[in-house]
Amino acid sequence: MAIALAGHWFDRDGLRDNVDGTISFIDVLYFTAVTITTVGYGDIVPVTSQARLFDTFIVTPIRLFVWLIFLGTAYTFVFQKTWERIKTHMIANTLQHHYVVCGYGAGGESAVTELIRQGVNPDMIVVIDSDAERINNAIKLGVTTLIGDATHNATLGVACIERASALLVSLGRDDTAALVVLSARQLNSTIPISASVRAAENEALLSQAGATSIINPISLGGHLLARSSTHRGTVDYIRDLAAADGTVALHEREVGDQEVGKALHSLRPGLGVRILRNGEPIGFWEDGAQSIEAGDSIIEIVPLPNPNATGSEK
Structure with missing residues (x-):
């Protein structure tokens, strides 16, 4: 708008005011505003070739740029937010x-x-x-x-x-x-x-x-860091248990009907290490792990398929 205003002011002799015949700075400011934002009202018009060329090749691109900004802003604050609400509602339903x-x-x-x-x-x-x-x-x-x-x-x-x-x-x-x-x-x-x-x-x-x-990742990381100084293999195994791409994993599941009454150490193919009974943990060495009860949750170490194996090897 500053470029268009300066161009119209320096070439104000190329404009004609159909109301009073004179072009003041206010007239130039008014003409610039209505020309950029609308198609103009005809009360002030360019009459020389130079003024018309300026409006054609300078003001018109500026007008288009302003409209693009307006439409972009309208899209961001109205259409995009409306679409986001609709999309969020659709996602929420699924x-x-x-x-x-x-x-x-x-x-x-x-x-x-x-x-x-x-x-x-x-x-x-x-x-x-x-x-x-x-x-x-x-x-x-x-x-x-x-x-x-x-x-x-x-x-x-x-x-x-x-x-x-x-x-x-x-x-x-x-x-x-x-x-x-x-x-x-x-x-x-x-x-x-x-x-x-x-x-x-x-x-x-x-x-x-x-x-x-x-x-607590800081506390856990400190424990593993300290243990790794003397028990590197232990830390590697803990990381293997925690990651989904390792060779073994810790798995928690509900006890099956056919497993009720059995000892935790007898379960296969996983290696049972803990029972959760009424929210209380029971280790595999404790008496309560010698007979699994209905409603128990079992924590076991299970082998994971080898991603490099094929066919019957899996």
Whole structure:
């Protein structure tokens, strides 16, 4: 607009005012505004070839540029948001037994990657983050994304937390994580919630908020780092158990009817290491593990197929 205003002012002799016959600065300002934003009203018109060429090759592209900005802004604030609401509603209608991941930093990204490695369909993973760049990175994995603040009940509601299978919270602040856990527990009283915590003293806070599993990556990393100095093979095996692409994995399942009454160590093909009975853990060496009861959950080490094996080797 400044370019068009300057051009019209310096070539104001090429304009004619059909009202009073004189061209003032206000007339030039008015003519520039109506010419760029509309087709003009005809009260001030270019009369010389130079003025008409300026309007044709300078003002017209400026007018088109202004309209593109207007349409782009309208699309962003009206059409795009409307479409996002429609798309979110469509996605929400199809979500059932999915995984909700709050926070797509280093921990959240690793968790999503591991879920996909374990065979979870990316369409069944919903990532919530307030950072657009992180959301764009999550989209590359094919997961469903939601830009917003996970501490708000409305955001968790859009993610259909009441129909989700599990909630994974990996945020940069422990107090924010606790607020997310509280909000989620209010909306879904039975959903398993796993939360990452940075400070050991906040583990009790997350537990009171309603988290069922609490992971302290700093503390866990310190334990493994210290143990690796003297027990390298042990640390390698722990990493093998935790990763989906290892040779073995820890597996938790409900006890089968045919397994009731048997000893934990007799189960096959996995290697039973713990029983969860009424929420209490029972080790394989304890008396309670000598007879499995109905309703128990079994934690076992199971072998994973060799990805390099083919045919009958698998």
